[in-house]
Amino acid sequence: VTEPYYPTSSEPPVPPAPEGRRLTARHAIIAVLLAAVLLVLFEGSSIRTAGEDMDPGLERELVLAIGKPAGWVSDRIPFDDWTDDALAFLEDEEAGTQGGFDSAGPAAAGGRAVPPVPPSSFDPTELGEDARRPGALGTLLVTGDSLAMPLDVEIARRLADDAPDVEVERDPHVGTGISKTGLLDWGRLSTEQVAEREPDAVVVFIGANEGFDMPGPRGGDVKCCGAEWAAEYAYRARRMMNTYRRGGDARVYWLTLPAPREGDRQEIARAVNAAIEVAAQPYRAQVRVLDMEKIFTPGGRYRDAMEVDGRRQIVREADGIHLNARGAGIAADAVLEEVRKDFGG
C-alpha cells in the first residue's frame, strides 16, 4: 500500500468527542466549582500552608488570597481533621513531632544570653592535636533540598565503587527550605532522620528555596537578608548541625551555596553562606563547612562552565541555581575527600 503524499482535505479535520452523555456548560461549571469548593472546605489549612511555602510572587499571593480565609474556616470546622484522619493511611511520610523550629531549641533553655564556648568549637587539628577519629563509616546520609540532587547520586555512585560496605541513604526534599516550615520543618525532619537512620556522616546541601520571613526571637517576622535574618537562619542551621552530629559521634559535611545567576538569589545565597559559617562555629570538631563558592564561583561571580580535567565544561543547570551532574561530581569529590580525612580509607 502506498501512503498518500500528505493527508487529503477529505479527512475529517476535527477529532470526534468521546462517547457518552452530553450535559450543558452550566453543568461543567457546577461540577468543577463544587469540586473546588469541597477542596477549599476540606483542605483549607493545606492550601494556606502550601501558599506560605511558595516563592514570593503573584502565584503565592493568589494561593494565599484563597488559602488564608480557607484556612481560617477550616481551623473552625472539623472537615480538615476528618480528611486528615480518613486519609492518614495513604500518607507517604510520618511527620515527626520532635525538634521542630516552632519548638524551643536547646539554646532557648538559657534564653539567648551569651552561651558558654564548648570544646567542640575547636577543630583539634587547628590546635596541633590529633583529630579524634569517629568510628567506622557505616551509614552516610545525603540530604537537603533539590541542590542535593544529583549530588546524592554522585556520592552514592562513587562509594558503590570505592566503599561498597558504606550504606548511602539519599533523602533530598525538593522545594523545601530551612527558612520555611509549612510543608516541611527541617528541625523536625533532621531529628527524625537521625532517630531512624543513625547516620555516621551527614552531607547537607540546602539553600535553593530560602529567603522567607522567619519569626524572630523578639516576636514579629524578620525579613531576608540582613543580619537579623542571617542570625535566625544560623540558629536553625546550628540546631540541625547539633542534631546531625549526634553528640559528637557523627560528622557533618555542610556545603555552602555556589553563587546563583540572578542578583536577587545572590543576595539570599550570601546571607545563607554567612549564616552557615557562623552556625558551625560551636561544632568545628565535627562539622565541616565545604566552600562551594570557592570551587564554582570564585569571588562570587557566577559562571556556567569551568575548567575540569584540563577542559572547559558546563557545571551548572540552565536555571543558574543547581549543579548539573558534572558539577555535582566535583562537589561529591570534595565531600568524599573530607570524609576520607575523617574516617580514613
Place this chain on the structure above:
Amino acid sequence: VVFPSYEFAFFFPVVLALSWALMPRPRVWKPFILASSYVFYAAASPRYALLLGGVTLANQVGAVLVDRTDDEFRRRLIMAATVAIDLGVLGLFKYYGFFAGEIGSFLDSLGLGMPVPLLTLALPIGLSFITFQAISYVVDVKRGLLRPASTLDFALYLSFFPHVVAGPIVRAREFIPQLATPRNPRDVAVGAGVVLIAIGLVKKVALADYLAREVVDPVFGVPEAYAAPDVALAAWAYAAQIYCDFSGYTDIAIGVALLLGFVFPQNFNCPYRATTFRDFWRRWHMTLSRFLRDFLYIPLGGNRHGKLNTYRNLMITMVLGGLWHGAAWGFVLWGTLHGVALVIEHALRDRGVRRPPAWLAWLIVINVVVVGWILFRAESLELAATFIGQLFDPGPATLWTPVTVGAVLVVIGFQLLPPDPLERLRVRAAALPAPALGLCLAIVVALVGATVPSQGVPPFIYFQF
C-alpha cells in the same frame, strides 16, 4: 502552573466560568482565553511568553505570505524559511549546549581547543510541542489544506493552555475550525472531561510519582547499588511510570479542553498491549507518531521508493524522533532501537515470514520497549550500560513490595484487558449528574493529594521535552 496544583485548581474554575459566559461573543471570548493562556504559560517565566509571541508572529507572517504567493517555488521557499526559523529557535534552546559540548570535545581531542562558548540556556517549557504545532500550520497552509487563520485564532491555537505545555500535538486543521463558531453550551462532554481529569490525576500522582519515588529514581540513580531483581523491577516500573505520567497529563489536558468545549485528538491507546512495533507507535504518543509520519516520513518518500528507501526513511524518522525528545545520546539510541525494530519487522513482513503467536509477539515487543526505556531514562550512556550490566548481577530483591510490584502489574495489566468493558465503565461514570461528578472529582483530588510527599508533585516528565 501545572495541572495538579492549587494554582491551577483556582485558575481553572474561574477561567471555565468566564469562558462559557463570554463564549457567545467571540470578539471578547477570544482575547480573554488568549490572555488566560498567556497567564498560564507566563507563570513559568514571562520571558517565555515573549518567545511564544515571537514564534506566533513569525509563523503567521510565513503562513500569510505563503497563501498570498502563487509561484510554487516562492511558496516553498517561504515555507522552508519559516520552518527553518522554528527549528532554529528549537535548536538554539534545546540543542546548543549538547552540540557545543560535543563539538568542543571533538576539537579538543584534535588539540584545537574550544571554539564555541559554553552556555546553559533554559529550555522554555513546551517549546518542542509549540514548534511542531507551528510547523503543522505553515505546512498545511502551503499544502492547501488550511486557509491562514486570523492572527488571533492562530495565537490562540498555539497558546491554548490545555495543550501548550506538553501536548497532545494538535494539528492546526483540527483546532482552528473549532474556533470558527462558538462552542455549543448544550453539548458539552462534562462527564467524559471530569472522568479523564480524575483518571489523569490518579495516573500521575498516585502511580507515576509513587513508582518514581520508591523504585525508579533510586535504582536509575545508582544502579551499582542494586542487584538484578531490583534493576529489572526498576526497568518495568519506569515503563509504567512514563506511561502514567505522560498519558496522565494528556488525559487531564483532553479533559480540561472538553470542559471548555474543545476536542483534542487521542494520544494513547493502551500502548503496552501492542504485538508489533508498528502497533506500538500507533498507540504510544499517537499525535507525535502522526506528526512524524505526515511531516517527516512521508515527505522523505515514505514507502514509495522501494524497500531499502522505506527502511532508510523509517530509520531517519525514528532517530530524529528520538532526538526530538532531547539533546542526549540516550534519546538518539532509543530512537535508533525503535527504528531498527521497525525495519526488522518490515523486512520480515516483506519476506513473507510468518508472524509468531500473539503472546510471543507481545513478549518480544514489550521487552524491547522496556529495554528502550532504559536508554531513554538513564542520565548517560555509561549509566545505561551499568544498569543493563546489573540486570545480570544476582542478588536480593530489596524493592519488591506488594505495593510496588502491584502498581507495575496494575498499569501494564489494565492495558491487556479487553477495552470494551473499561470503556463502558468510563461511559457509565461519565453519565453521572454534575453534582455527583464534582463530588467524585473532589474525592479523587483528596485521595491522590494525601499521597503527595512533602516536596510536592514533581513536574511531568514530558515538560522537559
